[in-house]
Amino acid sequence: xxxxxxxxxxxxxxxxxxxxxxxxxxxxxxxxxxxxxxxxxxxxxxxxxxxxxxxxxxxxxxxxxxxxxxxxxxxxxxxxxxxxxxxxxxxxxxxxxxxxxxxxxxxxxxxxxxxxxxxxxxxxxxxxxxxxxxxxxxxxxxxxxxxxxxxxxxxxxxxxxxxxxxxxxxxxxxxxxxxxxxxxxxxxxxxxxxxxxxxxxxxxxxxxxxxxxxxxxxxxxxxxxxxxxxxxxxxxxxxxxxxxxxxxxxxxxxxxxxxxxxxxxxxxxxxxxxxxxxxxxxxxxxxxxxxxxxxxxxxxxxxxxxxxxxxxxxxxxxxxxxxxxxxxxxxxxxxxxxxxxxxxxxxxxxxxxxxxxxxxxxxxxxxxxxxxxxxxxxxxxxxxxxxxxxxxxxxxxxxxxxxxxxxxxxxxxxxxx
Numbered sequence: 487x488x489x490x491x492x493x494x495x496x497x498x499x500x501x502x503x504x505x506x507x508x509x510x511x512x513x514x515x516x517x518x519x520x521x522x523x524x525x526x527x528x529x530x531x532x533x534x535x536x537x538x539x540x541x542x543x544x545x546x547x548x549x550x551x552x553x554x555x556x557x558x559x560x561x562x563x564x565x566x567x568x569x570x571x572x573x574x575x576x577x578x579x580x581x582x583x584x585x586x587x588x589x590x591x592x593x594x595x596x597x598x599x600x601x602x603x604x605x606x607x608x609x610x611x612x613x614x615x616x617x618x619x620x621x622x623x624x625x626x627x628x629x630x631x632x633x634x635x636x637x638x639x640x641x642x643x644x645x646x647x648x649x650x651x652x653x654x655x656x657x658x659x660x661x662x663x664x665x666x667x668x669x670x671x672x673x674x675x676x677x678x679x680x681x682x683x684x685x686x687x688x689x690x691x692x693x694x695x696x697x698x699x700x701x702x703x704x705x706x707x708x709x710x711x712x713x714x715x716x717x718x719x720x721x722x723x724x725x726x727x728x729x730x731x732x733x734x735x736x737x738x739x740x741x742x743x744x745x746x747x748x749x750x751x752x753x754x755x756x757x758x759x760x761x762x763x764x765x766x767x768x769x770x771x772x773x774x775x776x777x778x779x780x781x782x783x784x785x786x787x788x789x790x791x792x793x794x795x796x797x798x799x800x801x802x803x804x805x806x807x808x809x810x811x812x813x814x815x816x817x818x819x820x821x822x823x824x825x826x827x828x829x830x831x832x833x834x835x836x837x838x839x840x841x842x843x844x845x846x847x848x849x850x851x852x853x854x855x856x857x858x859x860x861x862x863x864x865x866x867x868x869x870x871x872x873x874x875x876x877x878x879x880x881x882x883x884x885x886x887x888x889x890x891x892x893x894x895x896x897x898x899x900x901x902x903x
Contacts, residue, residue, distance in 0.1 A: 534566035539586025594743035626714035648717035654770030669755035680763035784816035831878025870900030
């Protein structure tokens with residue numbers, strides 16, 4: 487770990503599992519014109535921002551106007567940790583801003599471009615002063631409420647309560663957003679990670695991946711602007727964008743990406759149950775399916791669009807197939823339900839074209855399990871092999887440990903001949 491000498495009385499320390507702020511009264515006869523000295527540390531997370539990310543601290547007065555006093559440092563480790571010591575300030579309020587590269591937990595790789603995130607914080611009596619997606623989105627709403635005459639504490643509490651309503655969280659958390667971390671236990675941390683995840687669109691296309699940080703910046707800016715005036719998101723296109731992101735994501739692999747990244751840093755972290763809070767958001771903003779659904783046609787890669795749709799092997803009344811063409815195994819699972827599919831026979835998955843299934847086994851066919859609810863999951867599959875004709879057994883486990891439906895399928899021809 488490298489130690490850096492900082493300007494403006496800031497001393498950057500190494501990785502810290504949690505963050506803290508303390509307020510110290512100045513010693514007498516120092517002749518320094520300030521009221522307090524603050525020492526703070528924290529983390530900056532979308533996924534975690536990497537070493538070298540710039541952190542700026544701007545002092546704010548009670549009207550959230552910058553006083554002109556500022557401090558600058560950089561993140562000290564790839565888990566997003568930063569530390570600031572001996573901030574000589576006349577106000578307890580500050581705007582924290584960071585610009586840098588971050589670990590994209592949806593793709594499992596570092597971002598191709600930098601983004602900026604912010605937080606308005608009260609530096610007194612806080613264990614954490616983190617910068618994250620929730621602090622960034624609610625910043626403008628807090629500023630609006632303060633400009634309308636509300637004090638900072640009440641404005642912050644109202645903005646956080648309103649945004650939890652938007653996220654579909656009925657039992658609000660008392661923890662401030664700046665106290666939350668994506669890799670700590672607790673439902674409030676799960677809510678943060680869920681929102682961080684649904685902001686980011688996944689993509690399988692190499693020419694699209696470099697544009698994703700710009701998309702993320704656009705989405706966060708518009709969400710923040712829409713939320714600022716009345717404490718809700720009125721633009722349905724923005725909500726639809728978040729729902730679309732969810733429909734494309736593989737939550738099991740997102741969890742693995744985060745775990746593997748922190749393990750590579752030598753850190754043992756606890757990833758909270760973010761999947762539950764993604765479901766709560768969907769339930770608040772999306773019409774729910776009632777039954778297990780198997781569309782006639784679906785795309786194994788929804789980015790391709792309708793032109794990429796092929797027949798669905800799971801349509802229950804379809805039992806005869808053409809082995810020379812490709813199919814999908816596609817389904818929509820209701821909220822609160824689980825779906826597993828087992829195909830026994832000469833059927834082969836193309837795991838490079840997988841949207842939302844977890845592959846459990848590929849012995850004599852395959853077993854797969856849907857990893858998200860109320861959204862399409864699909865994967866490309868081929869029938870047959872060296873033999874021209876064949877048959878297989880398809881078992882559906884619809885929220886059950888035993889098959890709830892079974893069918894025998896046959897095909898003529900083979901994709902390998």
